[in-house]
Amino acid sequence: xxxALAYKEWLKVRWAYAISFLIGLIVLLVxxxxxxxxVEFNNAxxxxxxxxxxxxxxxxxxxxxPILVALIxxxxxxxxxxxxxxxxLSLHLPLKENSTLLFMLTYGFLLxxxxxxxxxILLTLISVKFFxxxxxxxxxxxxxxxxxxxxxxxxxxxxxxxxxLWLRRIIxxxxxxxxxxxxxxxxxxxxxxxVIPHYVIFTLLLGYLIILxxxxxxxxxx
Amino acid sequence: MEYAxxxxxxxxxxxxxxxxxxxxxxIPKGSIFxxxxxxxxxxxxxxxxxxxxxxxxxxECKIFGEDSYKLSPQTKxxxxxxxxxxxxxxxxxxxxxxxxxxxxxxxxxxEIYWELMSKLKVTEDQKISKMSCGQRSQVALGLIxxxxxxxxxxxxxxxxxxxxxxxxxxxxxxxxxxSLNKTIFITSHIIQDLDGFLQDCVILDYSGVVMxxxxxYLKNNFHGYVFKTxxxxxxLRKDEVIKNYEILKNKITVYSFASAEEVQKYLDEKGxxxxxxxxxxxxxxxxxxxxxxxx
Numbered sequence: 001x002x003x004a005l006a007y008k009e010w011l012k013v014r015w016a017y018a019i020s021f022l023i024g025l026i027v028l029l030v031x032x033x034x035x036x037x038x039v040e041f042n043n044a045x046x047x048x049x050x051x052x053x054x055x056x057x058x059x060x061x062x063x064x065x066p067i068l069v070a071l072i073x074x075x076x077x078x079x080x081x082x083x084x085x086x087x088x089l090s091l092h093l094p095l096k097e098n099s100t101l102l103f104m105l106t107y108g109f110l111l112x113x114x115x116x117x118x119x120x121i122l123l124t125l126i127s128v129k130f131f132x133x134x135x136x137x138x139x140x141x142x143x144x145x146x147x148x149x150x151x152x153x154x155x156x157x158x159x160x161x162x163x164x165l166w167l168r169r170i171i172x173x174x175x176x177x178x179x180x181x182x183x184x185x186x187x188x189x190x191x192x193x194x195v196i197p198h199y200v201i202f203t204l205l206l207g208y209l210i211i212l213x214x215x216x217x218x219x220x221x222x
Numbered sequence: 223m224e225y226a227x228x229x230x231x232x233x234x235x236x237x238x239x240x241x242x243x244x245x246x247x248x249i250p251k252g253s254i255f256x257x258x259x260x261x262x263x264x265x266x267x268x269x270x271x272x273x274x275x276x277x278x279x280x281x282e283c284k285i286f287g288e289d290s291y292k293l294s295p296q297t298k299x300x301x302x303x304x305x306x307x308x309x310x311x312x313x314x315x316x317x318x319x320x321x322x323x324x325x326x327x328x329x330x331x332x333e334i335y336w337e338l339m340s341k342l343k344v345t346e347d348q349k350i351s352k353m354s355c356g357q358r359s360q361v362a363l364g365l366i367x368x369x370x371x372x373x374x375x376x377x378x379x380x381x382x383x384x385x386x387x388x389x390x391x392x393x394x395x396x397x398x399x400x401s402l403n404k405t406i407f408i409t410s411h412i413i414q415d416l417d418g419f420l421q422d423c424v425i426l427d428y429s430g431v432v433m434x435x436x437x438x439y440l441k442n443n444f445h446g447y448v449f450k451t452x453x454x455x456x457x458l459r460k461d462e463v464i465k466n467y468e469i470l471k472n473k474i475t476v477y478s479f480a481s482a483e484e485v486q487k488y489l490d491e492k493g494x495x496x497x498x499x500x501x502x503x504x505x506x507x508x509x510x511x512x513x514x515x516x517x
Contacts (some may be wrong), residue, residue, distance in 0.1 A: 001326055003325065004321075009313055011318060013310075063447060080311070080312070084307065086309055086311065088303075088309075089305065089309065090374065092296070093326055094299035096295060217275075218277075218291075
């Protein structure tokens with residue numbers, strides 16, 4: 001049954017998945033070309049100076065891509081469910097309602113994660129081509145909050161759509177925006193190193209809100 | 223007697239607005255049962271409670287003996303649910319949606335679905351969102367029939383359908399229910415279509431349940447009488463004899479379970495001078511309007 005549920009989710013998001021993946025790949029290509037141009041036209045000292053002392057992030061074009069990808073996937077997956085209260089169909093399937101909702105959310109989250117992993121690997125490959133491993137590690141620590149912000153965006157979009165009361169939607173959206181803003185506030189390498197585990201836990205907890213929104217949907221709160 | 227649905231003292235409010243209080247009725251297994259009422263009398267509310275998508279303020283609602291708000295997956299598999307407006311996964315085409323649903327229901331009958339689909343002038347890869355309302359209704363019907371449920375809950379199946387599709391929908395349902403002894407619970411705002419289809423019904427109005435009855439009893443025992451009077455100040459009241467009435471200038475229509483003789487005797491006792499007294503030919507829709515009024 002869950003295989004069939006996965007099939008439905010895939011039918012909803014396949015185009016959004018392809019488009020968002022393509023956007024990410026294009027941005028990574030741009031980063032790669034930029035780096036090649038920088039290396040071509042600057043000497044090693046200048047580049048070192050910019051990165052180490054001035055905190056230049058050669059991968060900054062990627063910053064909002066995880067959020068954009070999450071928005072595209074989140075809306076593609078959950079908007080069709082809430083239009084005409086179509087979620088009733090999913091919750092009427094012979095499965096436990098919480099299992100259905102959590103499966104849908106987990107499936108979307110794993111699709112999102114798959115893109116993030118590919119983006120992170122490609123970014124790492126670009127970095128190791130030009131820089132020593134210390135900078136690559138610092139870069140990866142720096143982009144983790146961006147990816148976490150993307151995951152939080154996906155959860156906030158999902159929960160906001162499943163929730164039916166506008167006041168609660170607004171509250172969830174404001175709360176979510178505040179958290180995402182914190183994750184996106186870093187402006188230097190490795191700034192969030194020691195708090196990342198806390199943010200990971202908090203981000204994953206956001207996903208659990210869909211159970212509460214689903215519970216309220218089922219109670220008929222409109 | 224075994225019941226597919228049992229509703230006991232159901233009470234629901236939206237905020238302070240009462241939908242109904244102490245609604246009670248039972249649907250025996252194998253019957254075709256209608257919930258009839260005008261818009262806003264609580265039909266969809268009842269369907270939502272039945273399907274576990276609304277928690278009532280009070281009372282209980284059971285499907286096959288289980289609390290409808292906490293249906294087990296096994297019981298959900300026994301219930302086919304048509305959402306108002308024939309809502310389905312419109313991002314799928316007819317092949318994808320059949321593939322999807324068939325995995326959930328062990329008794330899935332593909333042939334019923336494809337037989338209905340063969341009547342539609344659509345290709346297998348046409349998305350449901352690109353179909354007409356009538357075609358979508360056939361897809362939704364095909365899916366719930368293929369599910370082979372023991373109980374079908376149909377919320378306003380007639381919404382958006384022209385006469386042909388409404389007839390086709392009911393013909394298939396009738397055939398299905400009679401041959402397989404299934405229970406159907408249906409709501410509609412087009413009462414005339416249900417004449418000859420329903421066996422029993424509950425009639426709702428804005429104050430709650432007007433009556434629970436078999437269709438045969440209603441059609442055979444509920445009468446409409448029309449007469450004229452020269453008395454411009456005729457006063458009638460709803461009571462044991464007169465269930466409803468309309469006064470249009472000097473023409474009066476009364477609705478009653480009493481015979482023509484009993485109503486005439488009643489009018490005589492009230493001192494109402496009348497002439498041209500005759501009984502109306504009534505179908506189910508006339509009876510429904512007679513009971514609930516035109517407004």
